[in-house]
Amino acid sequence: MLRNVVSMKDLSKDEILSILKQARKFTLGEKWFPSQQTFVANLFFEPSTRTKTSFEVAERKLGLDVVPFEAGRSSVLKGETLYDTVRTLESIGINAVVIRHDADEYYHELVNNVNIPVINAGDGCGQHPTQCLLDLFTIHQQFGQFEGLKIGIVGDVRHSRVAHSNADALKKLGAEVKFSGPSEWFEEEYVQSGDYLPFDDLIPEVDVLMLLRIQHERHNSESAMSKEEYHQSYGLTVEREKRMKENSIIMHPAPVNRGVEIADELVECERSRIFKQMENGVYIRMAVLKEVLEGRMANELAYKRRKYSI
Amino acid sequence: MLRNVVSMKDLSKDEILSILKQARKFTLGEKWFPSQQTFVANLFFEPSTRTKTSFEVAERKLGLDVVPFEAGRSSVLKGETLYDTVRTLESIGINAVVIRHDADEYYHELVNNVNIPVINAGDGCGQHPTQCLLDLFTIHQQFGQFEGLKIGIVGDVRHSRVAHSNADALKKLGAEVKFSGPSEWFEEEYVQSGDYLPFDDLIPEVDVLMLLRIQHERHNSESAMSKEEYHQSYGLTVEREKRMKENSIIMHPAPVNRGVEIADELVECERSRIFKQMENGVYIRMAVLKEVLEGRMANELAYKRRKYSI
Amino acid sequence: MLRNVVSMKDLSKDEILSILKQARKFTLGEKWFPSQQTFVANLFFEPSTRTKTSFEVAERKLGLDVVPFEAGRSSVLKGETLYDTVRTLESIGINAVVIRHDADEYYHELVNNVNIPVINAGDGCGQHPTQCLLDLFTIHQQFGQFEGLKIGIVGDVRHSRVAHSNADALKKLGAEVKFSGPSEWFEEEYVQSGDYLPFDDLIPEVDVLMLLRIQHERHNSESAMSKEEYHQSYGLTVEREKRMKENSIIMHPAPVNRGVEIADELVECERSRIFKQMENGVYIRMAVLKEVLEGRMANELAYKRRKYSI
Known part of the structure; x- marks a missing residue:
């Protein structure tokens, strides 16, 4: 207990x-x-x-x-x-x-x-922890197991409450975890273990694409990158979604910045588990x-x- | 359904x-x-x-x-x-x-x-809509029907959520609707249909006197009229209440500005349905x-x- | 009823x-x-x-x-x-x-x-009144009666909602009530009846020591006394607690300013009824x-x- x-x-x-x-x-x-x-x-x-x-x-x-x-x-x-x-x-x-x-x-x-x-x-x-557990539950619901899965976590890994807990837990449960996102938000620990990949290399490889929220309200300084630039470089565009693996799913802790982390029209697409997570x-x-x-x-x-x- | x-x-x-x-x-x-x-x-x-x-x-x-x-x-x-x-x-x-x-x-x-x-x-x-429905319900409770009733709506008709819905619904249900109030708040549509009357002409004619709230918090510019002036010109004073039709009732969506739309001592008078509406x-x-x-x-x-x- | x-x-x-x-x-x-x-x-x-x-x-x-x-x-x-x-x-x-x-x-x-x-x-x-009643209840729970008890109320008697009601009620129920605290917060009525005592004289005499909260948020002007000075002059220090009567108890309406009205380590001591009051x-x-x-x-x-x- x-x-x-x-x-x-x-x-x-x-x-x-x-x-x-x-x-x-x-x-x-x-x-x-x-x-x-x-x-x-x-x-x-x-x-x-x-x-x-x-x-x-x-x-x-x-x-x-x-x-x-x-x-x-x-x-x-x-x-x-x-x-x-x-x-x-x-x-x-x-x-x-x-x-x-x-x-x-x-x-x-x-x-x-x-x-x-x-x-x-x-x-x-x-x-x-309950956000992490619901993410794990959503993955398990889809795949029935964690062993052998490849999970990609993308975005502001450094400031995210979710990224660290999820990465730790997923590894503990037997999944492989990779990262991507702007280098200014790189987490040194994962850089050293060689777990960062260019975003376009990550896309076709992962079973689960976990997008992180850009937390405008937590960043005091203005990011050098505009919303449009972020979307083009690290957002899930309609083109990128087409290159995703068969049966792979999209996750996001929400609230979503539509058109930034993910294209507006993908929020409720078939791969998306965003509302299922809730x-x-x-x-x-x-x-x-x-x-x-x-x-x-x-x-x-x-x-x-x-x-x-x- | x-x-x-x-x-x-x-x-x-x-x-x-x-x-x-x-x-x-x-x-x-x-x-x-x-x-x-x-x-x-x-x-x-x-x-x-x-x-x-x-x-x-x-x-x-x-x-x-x-x-x-x-x-x-x-x-x-x-x-x-x-x-x-x-x-x-x-x-x-x-x-x-x-x-x-x-x-x-x-x-x-x-x-x-x-x-x-x-x-x-x-x-x-x-x-x-639920405010409108409760107004209709209060009228029906009193008169048992809508046909043949004359309803007067007085005050800031233009900015009122209640005035328009009530006027439309009451006409649909067979009542006659008249309006009064300061000309700066006239609603053009009702002016054209000749439904505006001077306030003192309206008083003795109506079965229901529906007073609207002055929404100080919605008006950005200061009205040219003071509260006292409004009360004297368009408020239900003790004198005006005496000229109301037998069995006619007073309604107000509340919160009431006492001494402005209605005299303080009339808020809970026998004709008043203000708390009954609630x-x-x-x-x-x-x-x-x-x-x-x-x-x-x-x-x-x-x-x-x-x-x-x- | x-x-x-x-x-x-x-x-x-x-x-x-x-x-x-x-x-x-x-x-x-x-x-x-x-x-x-x-x-x-x-x-x-x-x-x-x-x-x-x-x-x-x-x-x-x-x-x-x-x-x-x-x-x-x-x-x-x-x-x-x-x-x-x-x-x-x-x-x-x-x-x-x-x-x-x-x-x-x-x-x-x-x-x-x-x-x-x-x-x-x-x-x-x-x-x-419900704060007063719960204080009375806590005292009665401890001593089984009010007659013969001596209660000390200490602190900002003048601005306290609790001090006046408690003093009145306790006297009505047969207890004796004494006061202490900074002279700037003296209540004239109790001064005249001779019910104020120097704090260190009060300590060993009372069955119940009722500490009042310093209501920083109610005092517009800065008190001349710092928190440390208050604690030394009118706070229940570890030394003072040792001089308290056997079986006597400590009360406080909370929230407590730890280290001001009472030493941090006494808040949950054996004599304290602070959480019991809640x-x-x-x-x-x-x-x-x-x-x-x-x-x-x-x-x-x-x-x-x-x-x-x-």
Whole structure:
């Protein structure tokens, strides 16, 4: 039983596969509800439609009571630490928290200090484990396995929460991972291992083409490259799509910059799994929530057994 | 079965009367719930207490799961189009969306492109169909019919979402509609048809006096007229109310500017249906939601029948 | 049956004890639900994590439908009065409102004018009755009685919503109340009654040490004293805690300024009831909500009896 899900680095291959298996059961209509009224709060200190709404729907499908938390109006404005905020929610009766925060590894001050599970919904330039898991799930749904697959990750690898977790996890699961994109965003580690390829060489080779979002809102300086130039050099154009391998698929964490990372008319093409990824996100989050809530209940039972010698 | 409710122009006389009939059943205590867990999201890109809360209550009375959507913190900030936002919500499992947006006819990019029903809760200076329907319902509740009634609409007819839809719908249903207000806000179409009257001539003639809100927040330039001047010239003063027809009623879409469109002491007078309109709004929205959700279920069934030849 | 809970001044000793008794039953697992679908709205015009979340959890534990209200996006922006906002919510079907507002005694325009119960969650520098009740509950939980107890309230007594209500209520219930803190924040009334003591004289005498929050966000002018100076002069340091009476407890309404009102390492020490207070807040709010909702139901029944002579 997992107690928290904060980073893909903490998850073993078996733990990952077990979450994917549970998510698959949920897509087939399996139901699971906690045995008593369970409260959860989503603390989003950075804006997000997709991830927050996805968690909200997942939580309601599990029959959880979702207590609203408005980060912009909270006592954090009064200078309260994240630890005190979460301890407060715990005292008030919240049973699990989902957090997105712009500080890298914000969760270190929480894990092992608070008694309720923490699910990381994105930390700074760090991890975004449920996004990674839904990407893995989408790939597994398509190919039934990870061994022997070649995955291409293209774009701003350096600043992407998704790129690092996905690359690590995919390798752990037996896939081969290659990279491409503008050299200003090269990740030194992958350059040294020789895993960068020119974009047009990568296209026909990969089973999965994973496009990363250009995060205009994260880059303070103006990129030297215009949107049109990016699209011509590193975007999936209609011409490039034609050179993709048979049965290969296109993925993107969204929101998509149409006409930049991918041509407008390809967003919903047959190869595209972009909206399928969003659909899968709900089932992955249900699986992760079930996992930590069962972990919590097991912990409480163990505590009562020790205390009352049941 | 209606698939979307975005404009009064799309609704036939029969469809309008059918919604009013269903709303009446809800006022009498009828219950209706969808046959399975149903998710709805309210996307309000402009502030509103009344309309949003009214939808929230209507949705909960139908047992729907309302997934919060904070327009001000959404990925629209990252430049996402409304189409992509709604397609995302659809992928995540939202079954219907209610939208208020400041762009006129924003719904054209959604209707027929997304697979979930869209209910328009106000677009720019365009339509606000549930407000119109609740106004019609309030009139019908009072008089039992529309034929032979004379309705006066007074104020900023040109910029009002409500004035146009109400005028069109009331004429379609057999009522006579007259207008009044400051000439700077005259609507050319109604001037040409000779439907404008001096305010003091209108007062004793109408069965329904529909006052429009002065939308200070929509007028960029300062009006030449002060609040006091407006009240003296086009506001319902205590003196004017005394000259109203027996059994005639006062309506206002609210929020009221007390002492401007209407004297403070008349807001809750016996003729006033202002708070009754708000009460009725919940039942109208329940009827509209039931209508589109049943339409959706019928669509899905038709799709399955075609696919599986049931 | 109480109709509203807006100020501790309105509550008799018996009414207070009855609420504490009901809260205790809730801590022991008692359940209470209204007999029909009941809607409540939380109107927080000032930010708050703790109080708002506490009400949200309490409401859901009673099975209430909580309708979201975003103060920052409401029609109050369009100049609507609080009375009109609450009458609107009442018309829409909301059965009770919880309000926090920065205007002192905002509730006077509501009580007796609207037909739904109002619970005050903090008004300006005025009252915060559920905070007071949860403090009383926490003291009673510890000592089983109020008679003979000595309570010390320390800090910004003048600007604190909590200090006045707590002092009044504790005296009413038979406890002795003393004060300390910087002379610039002295409350004249308590100076005259000789209830101020030097902080270091107060420490060993009291059964309950109630520290008040320095409300940086409420003080426009910079205090002459730095955080460190405050901590040395009026903060609970590790040294001072050692001089506290046996079995005495530490309380604080939170959020705590760690290292200012109290040393960081004492926030969760054995004497501290700071997180216990938050836990108790949920049970107190459940008791208050039950009280006013039962009052409302009794009122409605009385109304129907009068109307239909049942």
